[in-house]
Amino acid sequence: MAGLIRLGVNIDHVATVRNARGGAHPDPVRFAKLAAEAGADGITAHLREDRRHIRDADIDRLRAEVDRPLNLEMAATPEMLAIALRVKPHAACLVPEKREERTTEGGLDVVGQKAAIAPVVKELAAEGVRVSLFVEADEAALEQSALLGAAVVELHTGTWCEALVAGAHGEAAREFARLAAGARLAARLGLEVHAGHGLDYASARTLAALPEIAEFNIGHFLIGEAIAVGLPETIRLMKAAMAEGREARAA
Ligand SMILES: CC(=O)[C@@H](O)[C@H](O)COP(=O)(O)O
Numbered sequence: 001m002a003g004l005i006r007l008g009v010n011i012d013h014v015a016t017v018r019n020a021r022g023g024a025h026p027d028p029v030r031f032a033k034l035a036a037e038a039g040a041d042g043i044t045a046h047l048r049e050d051r052r053h054i055r056d057a058d059i060d061r062l063r064a065e066v067d068r069p070l071n072l073e074m075a076a077t078p079e080m081l082a083i084a085l086r087v088k089p090h091a092a093c094l095v096p097e098k099r100e101e102r103t104t105e106g107g108l109d110v111v112g113q114k115a116a117i118a119p120v121v122k123e124l125a126a127e128g129v130r131v132s133l134f135v136e137a138d139e140a141a142l143e144q145s146a147l148l149g150a151a152v153v154e155l156h157t158g159t160w161c162e163a164l165v166a167g168a169h170g171e172a173a174r175e176f177a178r179l180a181a182g183a184r185l186a187a188r189l190g191l192e193v194h195a196g197h198g199l200d201y202a203s204a205r206t207l208a209a210l211p212e213i214a215e216f217n218i219g220h221f222l223i224g225e226a227i228a229v230g231l232p233e234t235i236r237l238m239k240a241a242m243a244e245g246r247e248a249r250a251a
């Protein structure tokens with residue numbers, strides 16, 4: 001039987017909530033520590049070029065304060081490369097980025113952009129950073145990823161997850177078959193196989209059956225669920241604080 005799949009917890013959207021008010025609360029580093037205590041195998045954070053959620057200082061603190069491997073998601077740009085070489089995360093996952101997108105919309109064009117990606121992979125690897133390429137589960141992308149010298153590919157699961165949520169059964173079945181074939185090919189090419197984007201309990205359960213997959217990176221769903229699951233206790237603590245204030249006044 002294949003070993004257990006590692007879980008990388010993406011804390012981007014703690015920072016999204018923090019930034020909505022421009023203050024320091026909630027703190028993504030606190031959530032990363034809680035995730036680590038709860039069994040997360042790694043922490044993932046995407047430092048977008050527009051800094052819409054995670055910021056440079058978050059990355060520095062995640063590296064310094066959290067006792068789990070940090071997977072830094074980044075565009076393959078000179079600015080991000082300089083940051084990664086300074087921070088030296090455990091891993092760097094190169095992802096495509098568009099300013100106007102709400103979230104990552106697909107895999108990296110490793111074939112069309114190989115000239116730009118190759119030196120980034122090389123420099124990171126030379127500094128001991130494990131390089132992962134976030135790609136579609138397609139033959140050309142996987143073969144090119146191996147040629148580029150990446151240690152890992154993270155298969156983009158977003159299209160499959162969207163089809164599942166929409167109840168588009170035919171498309172979901174085709175996408176799952178593509179992911180399964182991609183995972184097999186990537187493993188044959190000597191790449192470690194990760195998967196992520198849009199995963200929830202149901203899709204993670206289904207995808208975990210693929211024996212080649214070593215790691216999932218999951219964020220948006222986990223943070224959304226954490227708000228729901230954590231709300232009752234938070235309300236209890238707030239009511240207790242309010243009652244204590246009243247009692248103190250009466251005393
Ligand atoms: C690369 C990927 O699929 C995501 O982890 C990415 O970080 C999504 O970006 P947002 O967190 O900004 O939605």
Ligand SMILES: NCC(=O)COP(=O)(O)O
Nearest residue numbers: 010196197198217219220
């Ligand atoms: N690389 C995928 C990731 O880190 C989390 O993606 P999502 O669960 O926030 O969609």
